[in-house]
Amino acid sequence: MSDISKxxxxxxxxxGTALANLLAEKGCDVKLWVREEEVCEQIRVNRVNRVFLPDITLSDRLEPVxxxxxxxRDRKVVLLVVPSHVFREVLHRLKEYLASDVIxxxxxxxxxxxxxxxxxxxxEEVLGEEWRDRFACLAGPSFAKxxxxxxxxxxxxxxxxxxxxxxxxPLFNTEWLRVYGTADLIGVQLGGALKNVIAIAAGAADGLHFGxxxxxxxxxxxxAEMTRLGVRLGANPHTFAGLAGIGDLVLTCTGDLSRNRTxxxxxxxxxxxxEITAGMQMVAEGVKTARSAYTLAEKMNVEMPITAQVYEILYEDKDPHSAVRELMSRQLKVELEH
Structure with missing residues (x-):
């Protein structure tokens, strides 16, 4: 692991803080880029991120910058843990500093x-095609706390x-974190993104006391919706039966720590x-993803009725009760498509 331990x-x-601390505790040389000056100082002086990960003492090997x-600088691996709506901007800012052999x-x-x-x-669009085989995605049911x-x-x-x-x-694997591998980069990413939209729906159902x-x-x-869109975009359908699919979906739809369910x-x-998002310190990715997932489903001609109703609730002020009535009164279907 030594060649990728920086x-x-x-x-x-x-x-991001939880992953950086995990790697530092394993003995890696870790630098954590912190946007907020106050948070950076907290980590440097008090070894704690009070804003985003309170009550966790951070390793001395973790260096905030x-x-x-x-x-x-001199890193072998760069782990990007920023919200999707600033991912492109951050990559543009990073581009000139990345070594050509970085993963x-x-x-x-x-x-x-x-x-x-x-x-x-x-x-790939920002950095060029040469990065295709040096890009990976980490996903699965994993609350930071x-x-x-x-x-x-x-x-x-x-x-x-x-x-x-x-x-x-091996870089991330520990006695308490088991890491699997897959060559389905598309499926892993779609599972991680789309489950947040379904979690909003599940949370709304709980808020309405639907049982x-x-x-x-x-x-x-x-x-089923996630899998349909994934297959249309080239993903392996079996990925959605795994950690990045049903695993992360169940966690995000049922866990009290889920921002999207909240x-x-x-x-x-x-x-x-x-009103809800104005009072949140951390990003609930499903709010923005609902728009892109809805638009992508329409573009690809993939039926995603739950996603569509979440989009209309969030962006067209649809009443959740009306959304449920529409879902329940749709034309009857066979459950499995052959």
């Missing part, structure tokens, strides 16, 4: 609104070339999306 983590939100150039890993879960691109496609507390977790790393994913597995049956139905039919809960309780 790591830059770009983004000091809860997940404010300069992107300093963060990636990029995205732990960002989203689809770019304007272009409908996955993060790997954004990276639980990983930081060393609670048992399993994730997967996807890359176009399986040997790239396999090379990165466990409704939540189970949303998770199951949400998985957004849905508040919508179900009658609050408007602008």
């Amino acid at each position: 790591v830059a983590v770009i983004g000091a939100g809860s997940w 404010r300069s992107l150039a300093e963060a990636v 990029l890993i995205a732990a960002t879960k989203g689809i770019e609104n304007e272009t409908l691109m996955l993060m790997s496609e954004v990276a 639980e990983v930081a507390r060393h609670l048992p977790t399993a994730v997967t790393i996807g890359a176009r070339q399986l040997d790239c994913a396999q090379k990165l597995q 466990h049956n409704a939540r189970a139905a949303l998770i199951t039919r949400g998985l 957004v849905g809960l508040e919508i179900g309780r009658g609050r408007k999306i602008g």
